[in-house]
Amino acid sequence: MTDASTTTRKQEAVYVYQAPVRLWHWVQAFAILALGVTGYLIGSPPPSLGGQASDWFLFGWIRYIHFVSAWIVIVGFLFRIYWAVIGNEQVREIFVPSFWRPSFWGGVWHEILWYLMLAKEPRKYVGHNPLAVLAMHFLYVWGIIFMIVTGLALYGEGTGMDSWQYRWFSSWVLPLLGQSQGVHTWHHLGMWVLVVFVIVHVYVAVREDIMSRQSIISSMISGWRMFKDDRPVDRD
Amino acid sequence: MVQKIETFYEVMRRQGITRRSFLKYCSLAAGALGLSPAFAPKIAHAMETKPRIPVLWLHGLECTCCSESFIRSAHPLAKDVILSMISLDFDNVIMAAAGEQALSIIDETVEKYDGNFLLAVEGNAPLGEEGMYCISGGKPFVEELTRVSQHAKAIISWGSCASWGCVQAARPNPTTATPTHKVPGIGDKPIIKVPGCPPIAEVMTAVITYMVTFDKLPELDNQGRPKMFYSQRIHDKCYRRGHFDAGQFVEKFDDEGARKGYCLYKVGCKGPTTYNACSTIKWNGGLSFPIEAGHPCIGCSEEDFWDKGDFYDRLTKVSGFGIDANADQIGAAAAGVVAGAAAIHAGASAIKRIASKKEDA
Numbered sequence: 061m062t063d064a065s066t067t068t069r070k071q072e073a074v075y076v077y078q079a080p081v082r083l084w085h086w087v088q089a090f091a092i093l094a095l096g097v098t099g100y101l102i103g104s105p106p107p108s109l110g111g112q113a114s115d116w117f118l119f120g121w122i123r124y125i126h127f128v129s130a131w132i133v134i135v136g137f138l139f140r141i142y143w144a145v146i147g148n149e150q151v152r153e154i155f156v157p158s159f160w161r162p163s164f165w166g167g168v169w170h171e172i173l174w175y176l177m178l179a180k181e182p183r184k185y186v187g188h189n190p191l192a193v194l195a196m197h198f199l200y201v202w203g204i205i206f207m208i209v210t211g212l213a214l215y216g217e218g219t220g221m222d223s224w225q226y227r228w229f230s231s232w233v234l235p236l237l238g239q240s241q242g243v244h245t246w247h248h249l250g251m252w253v254l255v256v257f258v259i260v261h262v263y264v265a266v267r268e269d270i271m272s273r274q275s276i277i278s279s280m281i282s283g284w285r286m287f288k289d290d291r292p293v294d295r296d
Numbered sequence: 297m298v299q300k301i302e303t304f305y306e307v308m309r310r311q312g313i314t315r316r317s318f319l320k321y322c323s324l325a326a327g328a329l330g331l332s333p334a335f336a337p338k339i340a341h342a343m344e345t346k347p348r349i350p351v352l353w354l355h356g357l358e359c360t361c362c363s364e365s366f367i368r369s370a371h372p373l374a375k376d377v378i379l380s381m382i383s384l385d386f387d388n389v390i391m392a393a394a395g396e397q398a399l400s401i402i403d404e405t406v407e408k409y410d411g412n413f414l415l416a417v418e419g420n421a422p423l424g425e426e427g428m429y430c431i432s433g434g435k436p437f438v439e440e441l442t443r444v445s446q447h448a449k450a451i452i453s454w455g456s457c458a459s460w461g462c463v464q465a466a467r468p469n470p471t472t473a474t475p476t477h478k479v480p481g482i483g484d485k486p487i488i489k490v491p492g493c494p495p496i497a498e499v500m501t502a503v504i505t506y507m508v509t510f511d512k513l514p515e516l517d518n519q520g521r522p523k524m525f526y527s528q529r530i531h532d533k534c535y536r537r538g539h540f541d542a543g544q545f546v547e548k549f550d551d552e553g554a555r556k557g558y559c560l561y562k563v564g565c566k567g568p569t570t571y572n573a574c575s576t577i578k579w580n581g582g583l584s585f586p587i588e589a590g591h592p593c594i595g596c597s598e599e600d601f602w603d604k605g606d607f608y609d610r611l612t613k614v615s616g617f618g619i620d621a622n623a624d625q626i627g628a629a630a631a632g633v634v635a636g637a638a639a640i641h642a643g644a645s646a647i648k649r650i651a652s653k654k655e656d657a
């Protein structure tokens with residue numbers, strides 16, 4: 061009987077990441093890479109250049125690349141929120157994880173056991189596994205919101221007190237996080253939170269591509285989730 | 297009951313100042329406030345008709361550097377401000393009288409001009425031990441401050457002490473030194489912050505000139521600082537900014553870059569994070585300012601600038617966790633641990649995979 065129901069649910073592949081989501085993922089991955097490198101250099105500039113000031117615009121370019129990439133990330137993130145509303149079920153996961161479902165936490169626990177190598181095999185998901193959802197929600201979604209808010213607060217200092225960036229962001233973020241210098245420090249620490257996320261993210265993407273029961277990296281390229289076995293997918 | 301107070305003009309004439317130099321003074325004042333020449337007659341009119349505003353200047357926990365700065369104002373001269381524009385009824389640092397006689401002036405002014413005088417506060421009130429860390433006239437300063445503030449028209453917080461707390465409020469702030477706006481019982485009077493350690497002399501006198509001529513507060517930013525002097529950072533108008541954008545920095549104080557006047561960012565300049573007018577108005581009558589003298593800005597007009605790490609470091613050291621490291625050192629350590637853990641995990645995963653393959657086979 062159970063056999064009959066599983067055979068009807070048997071799936072080879074599901075189209076899970078729609079093209080705009082894939083495009084967004086890779087664009088923002090490169091933009092964040094650029095933000096991390098230029099941001100680090102803003103804090104610790106490269107060795108001084110000689111000659112006349114008019115000969116160079118090196119630090120200006122570093123900051124310019126930071127700001128352009130920042131706008132790409134901001135617009136991309138706003139688009140991603142919009143897509144979470146109109147897109148498929150899986151693209152909502154990282155914004156509204158199913159915290160209220162006990163089975164979600166069961167899934168998290170199972171995934172932890174899998175990473176501790178205590179579970180023999182992982183579960184099978186169309187979207188992300190629940191542990192990944194947790195990391196993406198707390199480190200990525202909130203991390204990037206924090207970077208955008210503190211980043212715009214710093215940006216508003218340059219555009220001035222009459223700009224919308226200053227009125228909407230700098231005006232309350234500066235006094236809240238220890239004025240300008242304090243916001244610089246928080247923004248800088250935020251970068252390292254994202255670096256930690258990316259290290260783990262890339263490592264598990266590669267690992268699960270090999271070890272899990274589904275395709276991972278190619279899914280973010282082609283959009284199709286391939287499954288390596290015929291058993292039913294889990295939905296927690 | 298309010299007795300007739302002389303106007304500025306009357307006082308100036310009494311001091312033997314001609315009408316011609318009075319008008320000159322008005323144009324200068326308009327210039328100092330960044331107003332168009334058309335405002336000079338308005339200032340003249342105000343000075344001819346308005347009574348001088350009484351000011352009480354109280355001193356709490358501080359070093360008197362604000363007073364030192366104030367008396368060096370060049371445009372307008374502090375003497376003009378004190379003698380002509382305001383009636384500085386009480387200021388224990390620069391007044392000749394002393395003792396009970398002097399102190400009684402405070403009560404007199406509070407009584408006579410209730411709700412109509414300006415309260416200028418230099419320094420701040422330590423709240424610890426019921427205010428015992430700062431006794432002025434035999435009583436805790438905080439008591440005098442809260443009593444007088446109830447009757448003032450507005451309060452000026454001179455300097456970083458009154459505005460933010462400054463060095464006496466630096467961690468761990470043993471006396472609970474508290475800036476004016478955070479003192480309980482200060483009432484809901486408008487408070488104008490004029491931060492800096494000390495504030496620029498011309499900024500101080502201009503703030504007063506503005507208030508007496510226009511009979512209103514200058515436009516303030518959302519943290520209570522006059523916008524005309526505190527709406528931009530040192531960095532926004534710094535003459536070394538070209539070197540910043542080029543990427544030409546002083547690496548050490550005695551290097552080639554220092555001699556060439558490169559940007560001081562790498563030796564800890566806080567100009568990019570400091571709201572003040574030093575790079576436009578400068579110091580000592582426009583002679584120079586710290587960056588022009590080759591020293592990085594230490595951010596003296598910013599809240600808690602003493603707790604923002606070393607003056608000569610660009611990145612703030614974050615204390616806590618029993619360590620003292622900057623964001624990069626903390627972050628790189630965390631990233632290193634995570635990357636190391638991932639590498640070990642990868643190794644273990646590979647072993648497991650090989651083992652389970654063998655099992656399957």
Ligand code: HEM
Nearest residue numbers: 095096099100102103130207208211212214215244248251
């Ligand atoms: C993943 C995202 C981001 C990362 C990793 C990042 C990283 C950094 C770092 C490390 C700094 C140097 C902070 C310091 O002074 O110590 C910085 C500065 C800055 N960032 Fe970002 N940032 C990100 C996003 C943004 C966004 C979205 C904005 C918004 C416009 C932004 C605007 C700025 C500004 C204005 C500065 C100050 C530049 C200066 O002082 O010259 N950043 N960033």
Ligand code: HEM
Nearest residue numbers: 089092093151154187188196200258262265276277279280
């Ligand atoms: C700055 C770098 C990166 C960031 C911030 C980032 C962020 C994210 C986020 C938020 C998602 C969730 C997508 C969604 O649900 O809409 C995701 C998915 C994914 N990312 Fe990244 N990513 C980065 C770099 C990379 C890199 C370099 C790879 C390549 C190995 C990669 C591979 C993937 C894959 C394969 C998925 C899909 C996971 C799945 O199938 O469940 N990412 N990434």
Ligand code: SF4
Nearest residue numbers: 531534559560565567
């Ligand atoms: S010296 Fe300081 S204020 Fe001037 S450009 Fe350099 S960092 Fe900015």
Ligand code: SF4
Nearest residue numbers: 572574593594595596
């Ligand atoms: S340059 Fe900076 S530290 Fe120096 S007086 Fe101005 S604000 Fe204060």
